[in-house]
Amino acid sequence: MGQPVASRGRAATPTLGKAMLNKYARAFFTRVLTPFAAFLIRRGVSPDTVTLLGTAGVMAGALVFYPRGEFFWGTIVITLFVFSDLVDGNMARQLGRSSRWGAFLDSTLDRVADGAIFGGFALWYAGNGDNNVLCAVSIFCLASGQVVSYTKARGESIGLPVAVNGLVERAERLVISLVAAGLAGLHTFGVPGIQVLLPIALWIVAVGSLVTLIQRVVTVRRESAEADAAAAAQNSGATP
Numbered sequence: 001m002g003q004p005v006a007s008r009g010r011a012a013t014p015t016l017g018k019a020m021l022n023k024y025a026r027a028f029f030t031r032v033l034t035p036f037a038a039f040l041i042r043r044g045v046s047p048d049t050v051t052l053l054g055t056a057g058v059m060a061g062a063l064v065f066y067p068r069g070e071f072f073w074g075t076i077v078i079t080l081f082v083f084s085d086l087v088d089g090n091m092a093r094q095l096g097r098s099s100r101w102g103a104f105l106d107s108t109l110d111r112v113a114d115g116a117i118f119g120g121f122a123l124w125y126a127g128n129g130d131n132n133v134l135c136a137v138s139i140f141c142l143a144s145g146q147v148v149s150y151t152k153a154r155g156e157s158i159g160l161p162v163a164v165n166g167l168v169e170r171a172e173r174l175v176i177s178l179v180a181a182g183l184a185g186l187h188t189f190g191v192p193g194i195q196v197l198l199p200i201a202l203w204i205v206a207v208g209s210l211v212t213l214i215q216r217v218v219t220v221r222r223e224s225a226e227a228d229a230a231a232a233a234q235n236s237g238a239t240p
């Protein structure tokens with residue numbers, strides 16, 4: 001509880017196992033998006049509004065276009081809105097108003113947006129995409145992504161540092177899936193063979209999420225054993 005609210009959470013997490021995008025791309029996008037965040041602040045827009053509208057836009061792009069197999073336009077709409085996830089926190093920091101409520105809202109709506117994206121893929125494969133295996137892989141990506149995030153949130157809620165982010169965290173899941181979906185969507189404009197990229201990406205995200213889940217569970221197991229041992233040692237020292 002010693003840290004200021006603004007520095008709590010992922011930025012304060014030790015970098016062991018830190019995934020590539022969070023490490024290298026976040027600083028770049030922070031620089032690029034800061035003027036836009038400042039512009040929204042001047043217009044009187046609040047970080048919470050950006051969080052809510054961004055999530056609504058991602059959901060609309062995913063659930064209107066993906067179930068119909070319109071991967072190009074779905075990805076364009078999602079891409080326009082998904083960067084709101086970097087803008088909202090940027091605005092809160094510029095305003096000096098990073099809050100517990102904002103952190104909760106941001107993370108909770110991340111889960112909703114991810115559900116819509118992978119749910120959109122699953123609905124396509126359950127319908128006209130007609131592929132039960134890829135429908136199952138999409139559902140696995142959806143569920144495993146949620147559980148990966150839950151392991152960290154739950155571990156931190158029981159007082160552990162959970163000092164690992166793992167191989168494939170949210171930014172990787174999104175970039176791999178969205179780039180592949182956007183390119184696969186070019187098939188409808190006559191680019192041959194390219195639709196295979198989406199199944200490949202879904203398999204990569206599924207396997208990567210499983211590896212990440214194992215990395216986080218192993219870390220929580222080790223950290224909780226260490227914390228329990230430290231507490232037991234302290235208790236035995238306290239009682240004669």
Ligand SMILES: CCCCCCCC/C=C\CCCCCCCC(=O)OC[C@H](COP(=O)(O)O[C@@H]1[C@H](O)[C@H](OP(=O)(O)O)[C@@H](O)[C@H](O)[C@H]1O)OC(=O)CCCCCCC/C=C\CCCCCCCC
Nearest residue numbers: 010021022025026085107110149169170171178179182183
């Ligand atoms: C002709 C071609 C047509 C094709 C069109 C393609 C268009 C481009 C396609 C895709 C672009 C996708 C960009 C996706 C960017 C996603 C950025 C983002 O929102 O990242 C989210 C993340 C937020 O981090 P937080 O720490 O705030 O969130 C935490 C996280 O959710 C935790 O989850 P966990 O990791 O545990 O699973 C939760 O636990 C926690 O609660 C929550 O708080 O931001 C970052 O991580 C920062 C890094 C951002 C990196 C962005 C990289 C964008 C890279 C490339 C985009 C351009 C690609 C263009 C390709 C063009 C192809 C032709």
Ligand SMILES: Nc1ccn([C@@H]2O[C@H](COP(=O)(O)O)[C@@H](O)[C@H]2O)c(=O)n1
Nearest residue numbers: 047048085088089092098099102103106
């Ligand atoms: N509506 C919001 C959204 C976010 N925050 C704060 O930003 C942090 C997340 O930063 P990102 O760059 O990953 O968006 C979050 O933990 C909050 O501290 C906020 O206050 N209000």
Ligand SMILES: [Mg+2]
Nearest residue numbers: 085086089106
């Ligand atoms: Mg955010």
Ligand SMILES: [Mg+2]
Nearest residue numbers: 085106107110
């Ligand atoms: Mg977010």
